Amino acid sequence: MTARFRRLVETDRPPVSLTIDGVGVTALLGDTLMVAMLTHGDALRTSEFAGSEPAAPEPSDGRRAGFCLMGACQDCWVWTASGARLRACSTPVQNGMTISTRQPEATWANIA
Amino acid sequence: MTQIHQSDVAIIGGGLMGCSAAFFLRQRGMSVTVLETDKVGRQASGTNFGNVRRQGRPIFQLPLANRAIRIWRDSPQLLGSDVEYLQSGHIRVCFRERPENIGKMEEYAALAREEGLDLELLSANALREKFPWLGPDVLAGSYSATDGHANPRLAAPAFARAAARLGASIVEDTKIVHAEKVGEDFRLTAEDGRQFAAPILLITAGAWAGKIAGWFGEEIPLTPRAPTMSVTEPVPYAIAPAVGVMTPEEVETVYFRQVARGNIVLGGSTRAASYPDDYRSYVLPQNTMTQFEHLRRLAPALANLQVIRVWSGIEGYTDDALPIMGPSAKVSGLFHAFGFSGSGFQIGPGVGETMAELIATGATDIPLEHYAVTRFTK
Amino acid sequence: MGEHRVIIVGAGPAGVRAAQAVVRAGLRPIVIDEAARAGGQIYRRPPENFKRDHDALYGTEAARARAIHEDFAALLPHIDYRPETLVWNVAEGHVWAAHEGETQPLPYDALIVCSGASDRVAPIKGWQAAGCYSLGGAQIALKAQGCAIGHRVIFLGSGPLLYLAAAQYVKAGAEVAAVLDTSPFWLRVKAAPKLAAMPGLLWQGVKLLRDLKRAGVPVLTGVTPIEIEGDPQTGVSGVTVRHKGAVKHFAGDAVAMGWHVKPEAQIADLARATFAFDEATRQWLPQTDADGRAGNALYLGGDGARVLGARSAEVTGELAAMAALADLGLTMDADRRRWLLAEKANYAKFAKGLAQAFPWPHELVAAIPDEAIVCRCEAVTAATLRASVNTAHAQEANRAKAFSRVGMGRCQGRYCGHASAEIIAAARSVSLEKTGRLRGQAPVKPIPVALKRNDL
Numbered sequence: 001m002t003a004r005f006r007r008l009v010e011t012d013r014p015p016v017s018l019t020i021d022g023v024g025v026t027a028l029l030g031d032t033l034m035v036a037m038l039t040h041g042d043a044l045r046t047s048e049f050a051g052s053e054p055a056a057p058e059p060s061d062g063r064r065a066g067f068c069l070m071g072a073c074q075d076c077w078v079w080t081a082s083g084a085r086l087r088a089c090s091t092p093v094q095n096g097m098t099i100s101t102r103q104p105e106a107t108w109a110n111i112a
Numbered sequence: 113m114t115q116i117h118q119s120d121v122a123i124i125g126g127g128l129m130g131c132s133a134a135f136f137l138r139q140r141g142m143s144v145t146v147l148e149t150d151k152v153g154r155q156a157s158g159t160n161f162g163n164v165r166r167q168g169r170p171i172f173q174l175p176l177a178n179r180a181i182r183i184w185r186d187s188p189q190l191l192g193s194d195v196e197y198l199q200s201g202h203i204r205v206c207f208r209e210r211p212e213n214i215g216k217m218e219e220y221a222a223l224a225r226e227e228g229l230d231l232e233l234l235s236a237n238a239l240r241e242k243f244p245w246l247g248p249d250v251l252a253g254s255y256s257a258t259d260g261h262a263n264p265r266l267a268a269p270a271f272a273r274a275a276a277r278l279g280a281s282i283v284e285d286t287k288i289v290h291a292e293k294v295g296e297d298f299r300l301t302a303e304d305g306r307q308f309a310a311p312i313l314l315i316t317a318g319a320w321a322g323k324i325a326g327w328f329g330e331e332i333p334l335t336p337r338a339p340t341m342s343v344t345e346p347v348p349y350a351i352a353p354a355v356g357v358m359t360p361e362e363v364e365t366v367y368f369r370q371v372a373r374g375n376i377v378l379g380g381s382t383r384a385a386s387y388p389d390d391y392r393s394y395v396l397p398q399n400t401m402t403q404f405e406h407l408r409r410l411a412p413a414l415a416n417l418q419v420i421r422v423w424s425g426i427e428g429y430t431d432d433a434l435p436i437m438g439p440s441a442k443v444s445g446l447f448h449a450f451g452f453s454g455s456g457f458q459i460g461p462g463v464g465e466t467m468a469e470l471i472a473t474g475a476t477d478i479p480l481e482h483y484a485v486t487r488f489t490k
Numbered sequence: 491m492g493e494h495r496v497i498i499v500g501a502g503p504a505g506v507r508a509a510q511a512v513v514r515a516g517l518r519p520i521v522i523d524e525a526a527r528a529g530g531q532i533y534r535r536p537p538e539n540f541k542r543d544h545d546a547l548y549g550t551e552a553a554r555a556r557a558i559h560e561d562f563a564a565l566l567p568h569i570d571y572r573p574e575t576l577v578w579n580v581a582e583g584h585v586w587a588a589h590e591g592e593t594q595p596l597p598y599d600a601l602i603v604c605s606g607a608s609d610r611v612a613p614i615k616g617w618q619a620a621g622c623y624s625l626g627g628a629q630i631a632l633k634a635q636g637c638a639i640g641h642r643v644i645f646l647g648s649g650p651l652l653y654l655a656a657a658q659y660v661k662a663g664a665e666v667a668a669v670l671d672t673s674p675f676w677l678r679v680k681a682a683p684k685l686a687a688m689p690g691l692l693w694q695g696v697k698l699l700r701d702l703k704r705a706g707v708p709v710l711t712g713v714t715p716i717e718i719e720g721d722p723q724t725g726v727s728g729v730t731v732r733h734k735g736a737v738k739h740f741a742g743d744a745v746a747m748g749w750h751v752k753p754e755a756q757i758a759d760l761a762r763a764t765f766a767f768d769e770a771t772r773q774w775l776p777q778t779d780a781d782g783r784a785g786n787a788l789y790l791g792g793d794g795a796r797v798l799g800a801r802s803a804e805v806t807g808e809l810a811a812m813a814a815l816a817d818l819g820l821t822m823d824a825d826r827r828r829w830l831l832a833e834k835a836n837y838a839k840f841a842k843g844l845a846q847a848f849p850w851p852h853e854l855v856a857a858i859p860d861e862a863i864v865c866r867c868e869a870v871t872a873a874t875l876r877a878s879v880n881t882a883h884a885q886e887a888n889r890a891k892a893f894s895r896v897g898m899g900r901c902q903g904r905y906c907g908h909a910s911a912e913i914i915a916a917a918r919s920v921s922l923e924k925t926g927r928l929r930g931q932a933p934v935k936p937i938p939v940a941l942k943r944n945d946l
Binding site: 404423 | 579595889893900937942
């Protein structure tokens with residue numbers, strides 16, 4: 001997958017390992033989760049809506065990669081393995097994070 | 113000379129009751145003017161939870177609720193617009209420490225069946241099999257397959273537009289500051305001096321109605337309260353029924369529903385005061401917190417969700433939490449339908465149709481004796 | 491008498507200067523900030539292990555940034571500092587602050603809100619595509635993380651930040667495809683007398699433009715954006731604009747877009763500030779007196795009250811704190827206040843010049859095509875918004891929101907509120923003021939259902 005962000009400076013930092021959608025990646029200490037993810041991929045999440053119509057079974061409005069980077073637009077929320085939300089632009093990356101770009105609640109009706 | 117706007121029926125209050133009454137009065141061929149201080153459906157009608165729930169209502173109210181459910185089902189054809197009504201079921205549960213509620217649910221279900229409302233009683237295990245997101249503290253439940261929910265922001269304005277299409281006069285931004293009966297007519301004066309007259313006056317002004325009825329000698333105490341409402345981020349649509357808790361403790365009365373777009377609407381827990389004179393209501397953060405606390409007991413899986421907005425509204429409560437509905441005891445031609453005490457949304461269209469029937473024909477089969485104004489004015 | 495309880499929200503230039511004034515008066519304020527490190531957005535600091543110094547990070551503003559950071563560090567023993575803490579509601583004289591999944595109400599006698607600003611954004615067809623960022627966001631990526639938002643970046647919008655951010659990208663080695671300014675150049679000439687109120691800043695602007703041109707970056711003024719092209723899966727692929735009668739296309743995988751900034755006024759709103767319509771900038775602003783008093787023990791400083799820039803924020807933050815202290819019965823240095831007010835007036839003059847030179851493109855917004863998304867959160871198109879006005883008879887912003895869901899999403903209308911008001915006004919052919927203002931609703935930012943009180 002192509003990286004969206006491009007590192008220009010401050011690349012001499014210790015590595016940090018995390019898992020994104022099951023794939024192990026290496027980021028740098030001090031990265032926000034957003035930078036960690038977007039230097040390996042081109043999106044963080046998928047919009048829930050297709051156009052302004054009620055949500056289609058498979059939303060096709062498109063994938064999103066954040067917008068404001070200052071905690072205001074709320075378009076960079078991603079999920080941990082336990083289903084907790086993290087705002088990628090304002091969360092520092094940590095070793096061992098397991099992150100999903102897909103909503104876990106899709107299977108609610110079937111879980112005990 | 114000020115021109116007087118004349119019609120057969122004047123309605124003060126453009127909420128769900130007033131707008132649906134106007135719609136059904138027009139169906140019966142009467143000319144109607146709805147007078148609304150702000151915009152139609154913006155107060156209690158537009159800010160409530162959106163429960164289209166029959167179960168849990170007093171048994172004597174079920175005929176009215178049954179009448180309403182038929183209108184909700186027909187609403188797309190009747191109104192020509194979608195008010196997001198979903199007949200997706202309603203589940204009422206009780207918590208472990210209140211086992212006495214099981215007996216009450218059984219008793220209620222037996223009586224409700226006689227009124228045409230079928231309820232399925234479910235044990236804790238059966239409940240969790242059917243609704244796996246319910247928490248371990250849930251002891252039992254009563255499921256109504258034919259209840260559901262709708263979008264309160266859309267319902268009253270849709271009735272208003274449909275009434276207007278049939279020829280009703282919907283007059284917004286018009287605060288009535290004086291009303292009296294002059295000869296055969298009620299004379300209503302707006303803040304800016306405009307005048308309206310009609311031989312029949314229906315008061316459907318919610319939390320503001322007590323004051324208006326007082327102009328006609330029927331001073332009715334209403335307590336303005338503010339519901340605690342929240343909505344989450346959208347998540348995949350997986351929860352069909354509206355869910356609520358049966359408990360005598362207000363703080364535990366949390367309820368939720370998922371809309372088709374995916375957001376989960378939360379209501380219940382402690383209500384706050386509201387301020388009808390200022391047209392203001394506020395969500396108190398401490399109530400949001402108790403709402404979250406009891407929601408986590410009800411459905412622990414919701415704990416991860418983000419709440420993105422809270423709101424409230426202005427609801428008029430009577431002392432016995434039952435509405436005032438029917439003719440005035442003092443002034444002929446005057447009718448009341450208000451004080452729905454936070455439980456008016458489901459029955460709303462039924463109230464409108466019943467009041468239209470009562471006004472147009474002088475009678476209705478819907479039992480109204482429990483709602484008589486005289487219980488407060490004796 | 492117990493000690494006066496002063497709460498300051500925000501630790502940018504305004505919040506730091508406010509805290510300093512409160513500490514100087516002998517009080518120990520609570521300073522709540524969402525960020526992990528003080529400085530606000532403009533003097534935002536990278537994480538501790540980053541190496542660039544103040545000169546590299548803040549350029550001409552390095553000395554100011556250093557002063558803010560050092561002065562705040564000196565304040566730490568004298569304040570109750572709560573970083574990474576969100577103020578999500580204000581009610582009954584209490585601020586509700588959330589930190590690490592827990593919340594508590596904090597009572598105050600004076601609440602000084604220095605909540606800063608966020609980008610003012612005009613929706614352009616296609617702007618929901620991955621790779622579109624706010625201009626401020628593009629700058630933060632570079633400043634705080636050392637990254638460019640893409641491999642070939644198009645800057646679109648208007649205002650000094652457009653040129654500053656683009657020049658910073660060029661300097662850092664990023665590829666900048668173009669700078670596309672919706673304002674025509676002649677407006678800048680017309681506004682020159684007002685801009686001369688800050689000759690240093692005016693000169694800085696001239697230099698930026700020179701740097702961009704030297705680097706061979708196409709800089710177009712007076713453009714009309716047509717579309718941000720892209721794919722729902724892979725994101726942005728370019729921008730098409732109309733310029734001097736011709737359609738021009740620029741290929742790129744990222745867009746930085748913004749038209750100045752606007753106050754983050756949500757906390758002020760919940761604390762019951764009153765708002766008034768500002769014709770010059772076409773927006774509703776919280777009302778304060780010259781010192782920053784907003785009533786109900788609320789004081790506003792910095793760009794969160796009115797956007798006058800970072801330098802001015804230091805002035806208005808201190809003024810707001812002085813007003814709060816005076817109202818608490820503590821003495822105030824009248825000479826200092828007069829000097830600060832004069833400074834503020836000068837910044838206000840400059841800000842007027844900027845608004846004139848780089849206007850919010852309201853006609854463009856009002857005319858966006860039906861299929862364009864206005865509200866990114868809820869994916870609501872201009873067509874749906876217009877239908878709420880034309881078919882469902884919504885007459886003002888809150889009603890259109892109720893019917894169309896514009897502004898109902900996670901960001902609570904931060905990025906579509908101004909634009910949707912323009913579209914409603916145009917659809918109804920009424921003034922913008924008549925479309926009203928989206929009322930603020932808690933939470934200020936999303937809170938989890940898991941949030942628990944920790945004070946009971």
